Amino acid sequence: DVKVTQSSRYLVKRTGEKVFLECVQDMDHENMFWYRQDPGLGLRLIYFSYDVKMKEKGDIPEGYSVSREKKERFSLILESASTNQTSMYLCASSFAQRGGTQYFGPGTRLLVL
Amino acid sequence: SQQGEEDPQALSIQEGENATMNCSYKTSINNLQWYRQNSGRGLVHLILIRSNEREKHSGRLRVTLDTSKKSSSLLITASRAADTASYFCATGRYYGQNFVFGPGTRLSVLP
Numbered sequence: 001d002v003k004v005t006q007s008s009r010y011l012v013k014r015t016g017e018k019v020f021l022e023c024v025q026d027m028d029h030e031n032m033f034w035y036r037q038d039p040g041l042g043l044r045l046i047y048f049s050y051d052v053k054m055k056e057k058g059d060i061p062e063g064y065s066v067s068r069e070k071k072e073r074f075s076l077i078l079e080s081a082s083t084n085q086t087s088m089y090l091c092a093s094s095f096a097q098r099g100g101t102q103y104f105g106p107g108t109r110l111l112v113l
Numbered sequence: 114s115q116q117g118e119e120d121p122q123a124l125s126i127q128e129g130e131n132a133t134m135n136c137s138y139k140t141s142i143n144n145l146q147w148y149r150q151n152s153g154r155g156l157v158h159l160i161l162i163r164s165n166e167r168e169k170h171s172g173r174l175r176v177t178l179d180t181s182k183k184s185s186s187l188l189i190t191a192s193r194a195a196d197t198a199s200y201f202c203a204t205g206r207y208y209g210q211n212f213v214f215g216p217g218t219r220l221s222v223l224p
Contacts, residue, residue: 004155035214042201042216043156090155101146102203104155
């Protein structure tokens with residue numbers, strides 16, 4: 001069965017802290033994605049990766065960085081958390097084929113105080 | 114600007130009724146996918162329709178695609194309370210992958 005896991009379901013951090021969100025998939029997918037979801041805005045792509053050590057900016061990469069050292073793991077890093085980064089963060093993965101179905105993790109709800 | 118836009122933003126129906134949601138997009142696509150999200154959870158893939166297909170069925174789901182109008186619709190027949198969720202369409206952009214999601218339609222099915 002397809003499995004995408006995220007390191008935390010809920011996270012509370014303070015402004016200025018460095019935050020790591022981790023995502024692991026067990027399906028040998030080439031592609032991995034990080035989205036944030038805010039009410040009324042839907043999902044917005046932050047970064048994606050199509051291979052180990054490869055990354056591409058999505059629509060809203062400012063304030064975020066990512067790391068993909070292993071195929072199964074894709075990390076999202078908030079270098080200095082700010083209150084406007086309070087959001088639901090969703091990780092997804094897919095095969096590299098064109099239009100591959102994305103499989104999502106359960107999400108991490110991050111609150112930055 | 115977003116590629117996919119669902120309509121309506123919210124829909125409330127009685128159990129047993131049919132629910133129809135629409136999605137419009139702006140540029141050419143390889144395929145269009147529909148996803149469901151239960152409250153506070155991740156998204157689950159429902160169905161994919163390719164650009165050369167006009168209609169597709171999966172159980173109680175029926176999806177249509179009109180590439181000339183750049184629109185798609187998702188029909189859920191004989192709705193159940195368990196269908197209460199948000200529904201998103203997603204269209205491909207980068208390298209043919211499905212990156213762009215609309216804001217979603219919030220469906221409430223009342224018992």
